[in-house]
Amino acid sequence: MHPGFLTIYWRDMIRFVRFRTLLFSSLVQPALWMAFFGIAMSANFTRLTSDVPPVPGIPNVGYLTFMAAGVIAMTTLFTSLFGGMTLLFDKNWGLLREVMASPLPRDHIIFGIALSGMTKSYIQATIIMVFGIFIGAEFFQGFGPLEIVFSILGILLFVGIFSLGFLFLSAAIAISLDSPEGMQGIMTLLTMPIFFASNALYPVNAFPPALQAVSMGNPLTHLVNGIRYFAIGDDFQAIGIVYSTTVTELLVSLSVLLVFAIAMFALAWWRFQKAVVT
Amino acid sequence: MVDSIIEVSGLVHSYGDFEAVKGISFSVEAGEIFSFLGPNGAGKSTAINVLTTLLPVQQGSARVAGFDVASEPAKVRSSIGIVFQEVTLDRDMTCWEILEFHGSLYRMPKKERRARIDELLELVELEGKRDTLTKHLSGGMKRRLEIARGLMTRPKVLFLDEPTIGLDPQTRRRMWDYIKSVNEEGTTIFLTTHYMDEADQLSNRVSIIDHGQIIATGPAWELKNMLGADLIFLETSNDAAARDLLRKMHEVTGIQEKKAGFIVRISQDGTHLLPGVMDELRNSGIQIRTVNLKKPSMDDVFVHFTGRDLRDEGQEHAPAALSRALRR
Numbered sequence: 001m002h003p004g005f006l007t008i009y010w011r012d013m014i015r016f017v018r019f020r021t022l023l024f025s026s027l028v029q030p031a032l033w034m035a036f037f038g039i040a041m042s043a044n045f046t047r048l049t050s051d052v053p054p055v056p057g058i059p060n061v062g063y064l065t066f067m068a069a070g071v072i073a074m075t076t077l078f079t080s081l082f083g084g085m086t087l088l089f090d091k092n093w094g095l096l097r098e099v100m101a102s103p104l105p106r107d108h109i110i111f112g113i114a115l116s117g118m119t120k121s122y123i124q125a126t127i128i129m130v131f132g133i134f135i136g137a138e139f140f141q142g143f144g145p146l147e148i149v150f151s152i153l154g155i156l157l158f159v160g161i162f163s164l165g166f167l168f169l170s171a172a173i174a175i176s177l178d179s180p181e182g183m184q185g186i187m188t189l190l191t192m193p194i195f196f197a198s199n200a201l202y203p204v205n206a207f208p209p210a211l212q213a214v215s216m217g218n219p220l221t222h223l224v225n226g227i228r229y230f231a232i233g234d235d236f237q238a239i240g241i242v243y244s245t246t247v248t249e250l251l252v253s254l255s256v257l258l259v260f261a262i263a264m265f266a267l268a269w270w271r272f273q274k275a276v277v278t
Numbered sequence: 279m280v281d282s283i284i285e286v287s288g289l290v291h292s293y294g295d296f297e298a299v300k301g302i303s304f305s306v307e308a309g310e311i312f313s314f315l316g317p318n319g320a321g322k323s324t325a326i327n328v329l330t331t332l333l334p335v336q337q338g339s340a341r342v343a344g345f346d347v348a349s350e351p352a353k354v355r356s357s358i359g360i361v362f363q364e365v366t367l368d369r370d371m372t373c374w375e376i377l378e379f380h381g382s383l384y385r386m387p388k389k390e391r392r393a394r395i396d397e398l399l400e401l402v403e404l405e406g407k408r409d410t411l412t413k414h415l416s417g418g419m420k421r422r423l424e425i426a427r428g429l430m431t432r433p434k435v436l437f438l439d440e441p442t443i444g445l446d447p448q449t450r451r452r453m454w455d456y457i458k459s460v461n462e463e464g465t466t467i468f469l470t471t472h473y474m475d476e477a478d479q480l481s482n483r484v485s486i487i488d489h490g491q492i493i494a495t496g497p498a499w500e501l502k503n504m505l506g507a508d509l510i511f512l513e514t515s516n517d518a519a520a521r522d523l524l525r526k527m528h529e530v531t532g533i534q535e536k537k538a539g540f541i542v543r544i545s546q547d548g549t550h551l552l553p554g555v556m557d558e559l560r561n562s563g564i565q566i567r568t569v570n571l572k573k574p575s576m577d578d579v580f581v582h583f584t585g586r587d588l589r590d591e592g593q594e595h596a597p598a599a600l601s602r603a604l605r606r
Contacts (some may be wrong), residue, residue, distance in 0.1 A: 007382040011371070018370050092367040098427075101330050102383045103356040127339050276334070 008112020083117030084170030508548030
């Protein structure tokens with residue numbers, strides 16, 4: 001296979017490590033979410049749910065553990081949605097012309113950008129897991145070493161496919177727009193419902209039916225399902241609610257993410273074929 | 279026929295209702311330096327963008343390096359190098375990285391790529407700046423790096439869109455030397471410019487383009503010779519009478535009025551003809567206020583073919599055409 005996408009990847013990674021402030025903030029921001037939001041909210045939730053009797057026989061995890069999975073998912077969402085922004089800047093600065101005038105097939109631009117966005121998401125997910133466990137998230141409780149390795153691979157699989165989907169979407173938006181401000185606006189519009197109509201920070205059980213339906217179609221919900229399955233287990237309770245996930249349900253979540261990623265790639269591919277950059 | 283490396287026929291390109299390129303046809307021979315000379319907004323960049331596959335072919339046909347631009351864009355892309363009008367260097371990459379990125383974009387094998395980078399950095403005298411971020415380079419250095427980048431893949435044709443725009447006169451001359459030496463190595467050069475002297479001194483052949491049309495094509499000397507051997511500029515006490523008188527002389531091939539005075543085109547060596555012309559005018563009682571004899575320049579050629587001055591009116595014309603297009 002033509003390794004052209006690696007060239008795009010290489011350049012984007014150079015820029016990632018070269019912009020010290022960008023690098024620093026993207027590494028520290030998820031940790032800050034955990035440190036402030038996580039600790040503050042878990043203190044509250046623990047107090048509010050203290051009189052809910054735990055279901056016997058099912059492992060009970062604290063809110064911090066519950067939301068740590070959500071923070072991994074949320075960070076992946078943000079990083080991926082903004083991953084295409086670099087294309088918009090390249091287009092506006094005229095840098096994309098060099099690539100567009102080269103023999104590199106255009107889908108390689110999409111792959112290259114997606115791969116670097118995925119790498120960034122992996123780095124961030126790892127940081128959150130390590131930092132989360134450090135401040136008290138009960139990940140991988142009672143797992144053997146082999147199980148831990150398997151679980152981490154599982155988490156990375158879910159994070160990877162999810163981030164590809166949103167990176168493709170982001171690239172499609174970036175190549176179709178002219179202004180970073182416009183893109184910023186669309187991103188904000190997208191992140192709100194995706195983030196809040198999901199199970200990232202709270203259970204969806206109490207949602208009105210319409211909102212529950214939305215959250216079931218929301219890729220973020222399925223990513224969080226996957227992360228919790230691998231990081232906490234297939235059967236646990238948090239905030240007084242029992243979460244049990246069968247392998248079939250897990251595969252359904254994975255399929256939703258795959259379908260989403262493929263659809264977004266098709267969208268990006270179509271937008272790139274139409275794109276004229278001069 | 280000599281081998282044509284670029285062949286364009288009946289090329290038309292419109293942006294909405296505005297026709298930027300109105301059916302141009304020309305060919306560029308392998309190994310030459312060919313210039314598109316015209317004011318801003320004449321359609322030069324549009325033409326170059328179509329030839330480099332950045333814009334689709336709307337009407338007409340174009341072949342570059344033996345490949346059809348519309349049906350074989352990927353092959354065209356691998357045979358050409360481009361230096362864009364604006365600087366298109368990533369500010370936060372080093373000179374070496376810029377070239378490395380470009381080479382691997384075109385799938386050059388690593389060994390060849392690295393050797394070529396060393397060779398080109400030496401050619402454009404940027405060896406010392408190998409690991410310098412491009413944002414720390416001067417304007418001339420940036421342009422040289424871009425030319426080096428355009429040459430990375432040993433293209434058959436190098437497209438240069440306004441290569442010396444915004445550079446100081448000394449740097450421009452050095453750029454011309456680089457371009458010439460690149461051409462001597464066998465690369466065909468297609469450049470657009472709105473500088474007369476650039477078209478004149480750098481290129482083997484020039485096409486004058488204005489309002490999306492090619493007005494004249496040929497070697498610079500040939501275009502200038504079309505205006506006669508010499509030009510005499512005169513200001514007299516009675517310009518109208520002087521012009522009538524001079525029109526009768528058979529050595530005079532044309533007269534063009536200016537705001538003050540007029541220009542006489544003559545078919546013979548002006549140094550011999552001028553005394554006679556002056557005697558003729560004085561004998562008829564016409565006083566000569568100013569006289570100037572000069573060889574036709576590309577400026578004169580441009581004025582002759584377009585009927586207006588490139589520098590004075592060229593700039594005003596683009597907005598006028600644009601507002602015409604917008605009103606429709």
